[in-house]
Amino acid sequence: MKYLLLIASVAMLSACANPFNRITSGRYVEECRSAETAGDLLAAEILCYRALVNVDRENVGHVSMSKRLYKLGRIKRQLAKYFEAEGLMKESLELEEKLSGVSDEETGLRLAELSVILAAQDKWGEGIPLVERLVLLADSYSGRERSFVSEILQQYSSHARLLGKTDLATEFESKARALAQ
Secondary structure (H helix, E strand, O other): OOHHHHHHHHHHHHHHHHHHHHHHHHHHHHHHHHHHHHOOOHHHHHHHHHHHHHHHHHHHHHHHHHHHHHHHHHHHHHHHOOOHHHHHHHHHHHHHHHHOOOHHHHHHHHHHHHHHHHHHHHHHHHHHHHHHHHHHHHHHHHHHHHEEEEEEHHHHHHHHHHHHOOHHHHHHHHHHHHHHH
């Protein structure tokens, strides 16, 4: 009986350290990126899922897991699979907060994506606390990310006003204008 447990343990550890899974996962990440760039979101979804499954099996750590969850969550959002995207993004955010902290740019990107996912489901009230955190990180972004954050703030300002949070709406509007300059 002891030998069976030992053999099973060794087999499980070997599977976790399997370099083939690591290589396969990396290949799927690259193929996912290419498919997304080409606009083939259905293929990207499948490839990103495969990258996530392989990274989970190989147990390479939280950084790879967070990145793959984030990427698959983004793809699912673009495909309007909001419920699935929400779960993936929440898990990625939780991991990233442990890795990078609550005030890191990577954490901010997850806050931004999750706020968009919640807005798409008409969960503006749930998204507002995320956007409040995002405001504090907004100046650290440039280019497309900065424009994305500015648009999120603009959209949330309207809904904050509808929810009677006029001071917050004004803060979001002001920051959105500053980012757009």
